[in-house]
Structures are given as C-alpha cells and as structure tokens.
Amino acid sequence: MNDAGPRACPIAGTLDLVGERWSLLVLREVFLGVRRFADIRANTGAPRDVLTKRLRSLESAGILERRPYQDRPPRFEYHLTHAGRDLEPVLIGLREWGLRHLADPPPTPRFRHTCGADVETRVVCAACGEPLEGSGLVTVHEEAGIATG
Amino acid sequence: MNDAGPRACPIAGTLDLVGERWSLLVLREVFLGVRRFADIRANTGAPRDVLTKRLRSLESAGILERRPYQDRPPRFEYHLTHAGRDLEPVLIGLREWGLRHLADPPPTPRFRHTCGADVETRVVCAACGEPLEGSGLVTVHEEAGIATG
C-alpha cells in the first residue's frame, strides 16, 4: 500500500515557492535592502530573464510586493510582504550553516541584532520554549507515513 | 565601482550545496528516518538518476554518509552527518513557513519535541539570546556592500 506518491508536506509546499535557483538569493538581497532590478541582478548574478520570472513568481506567491517608484517610464521596487519577512529564519539558518560548515565562509552579509551581536536560529519547543540541541527531537508520522519502516 | 560580481555570502555557499531541486526533500526524508534509495525516491518523487546524483553530491558535501548494510549485492543506507543534522533549523523554518502561509498546509510530517508539542525556529541574538520578532534586526555590510545605496 501507501502508493500515495510524494509526501505532501509544508516543506515541499514552501520549496515549490522559494526552492528554485535564485529565489532565496533574491530574497536575501531584498532583506538587505536592495530593491531594484539591476542591483538585485548584479548582487545575485541571475540572468535577466530568469530574474524577471523569479520576481514575478515571488510576487504572485505573496512573498514580494512590486511597488512603482516612478511613472514614465514605469519603474518598480520590490519589497517584502509580511509573508516574505517570515522567511527570515530560513535565510538565517542557511547563513548560519554556511558559517559553521563551509570551508572558507565569506563574512558578508551579516544579519545582526541591534545590540551589535550576531544572530542565529534556534529550534525550540513551541510550548515550553526549551531549545532542542540535536536531541529531544522526535519525528511523528500521523497518517500515510514512511513507505518502509 | 563595485563590479565584484555576485555577492559572496554563506547563504549562497550553502545553497550551492543544498539549493538544488530535491536536495532538501531528500534531507527531509533522512531526517524522518527514511534511509533507502527506493523509499526516498517514493516519498520525494525524484527521478532515479537525479536522486542518484543528489545523494552523491550531498555525500561529497559531507552532509550525508553512505553506509553499506549488505554485501552482495552491495546496498547502502544514507545517514546524516553532524553537518547534515545542523541543517535541521532550515527544514524546520521551511516547514513552519508553509504551515503559516500556505493555503492548505498538509499536516505531515511533524517534527516534535519529546514532550509532544510542536517545534519552531526562533531567530535570537547569539550574545544575549533575546528573540528577534521582526524588529531588532539590522543588516550590516562590512565590505563591498550594496551596489546602490
């Protein structure tokens, strides 16, 4: 049994929206305050047509908002929506992993606390707030779980 | 000036290793305890040859470890390395975003605390541990920063 095909899961759903190449780099730039097409392109290295497509798909996913900043010719800036801002933990998590495990992690860009210190992600219990450091995590499969036990 | 090309950054470096399609879904499965080729394939939907490539590249990135579990024919299981386990906050972050923002978030799989409650990611100040809820975050560009201010 359990031929239900690929596992339906919020991770997969999120990756459908932001998992394509360039998408998270585009979001990194917007997080850093870079809002215009040419600058995003320069800082990510994405080809023009691909960048256009990614910006449109992030916009239609409700992650970016496209705001005009001049009329003739029409020009736009890209801003994070509330949903977009909620992707911050993912970017911080990727950054933190890179700093910890890449051979020669480049130091920029830094996301920092207003007190000047670095930031990091912690996985915590939503109820008691207790941090989970490697242990304490259990994976639970409520329905249609793992194909082979 | 500042024609330094794409921004060097640990986020980009990490995405070079795990940012391709299927990679994070493969890791999700291994996190959930699914270790064999056929099961990972069934639960992710990745094509065979692509899955082979992704498993090899995750192995050579030091994120997965390939352990033989029988000799003839040679068969393998995929396990997380320490570095692989450190990607947990990224997966939890993606899952959490999906649960919060997808139209119809599927409920599986759940990562849970041993106390039974759900888990979530929090972005905190590395020094004082204070959580950053949307505010309190500053982006700092130490060298070769943003192309246009």
Next chain:
DNA sequence: CCTAGTTGGTTTGGAATGCGAACTCACTAC
C-alpha cells in the same frame, strides 16, 4: 537635433539539466 547612457525588461538560440521509460545486474522468493 543627434548620440550615449540608464533602467527594466523581452527575444533568441544554443547548452545544460531534468525527466520518464527502458534496461542492467545481482540477488531473493516461489
């Protein structure tokens, strides 16, 4: 007016990658 530059694209055509289906190889079960 003419030319060059800027911004944000679209178009074009070849290269790379992705994909499902078929096939292989080494077994195991019946």
Next chain:
DNA sequence: GTAGTGAGTTCGCATTCCAAACCAACTAGG
C-alpha cells in the same frame, strides 16, 4: 524457471538556463 526487489545506468526527448542582442522610454550632453 519465473517473478520480484533494490539500486542504479542509459536513452531520447522536453524543459529550463543562460548570455547576448534587442527594445522601449526616458535623461543628459553637446
């Protein structure tokens, strides 16, 4: 002997990627 499993590899086509060229609508300089 036949069927099935597990982990691939090979094949041929389809999609996507990408760099370069082009375009549209302006602005600045002369």
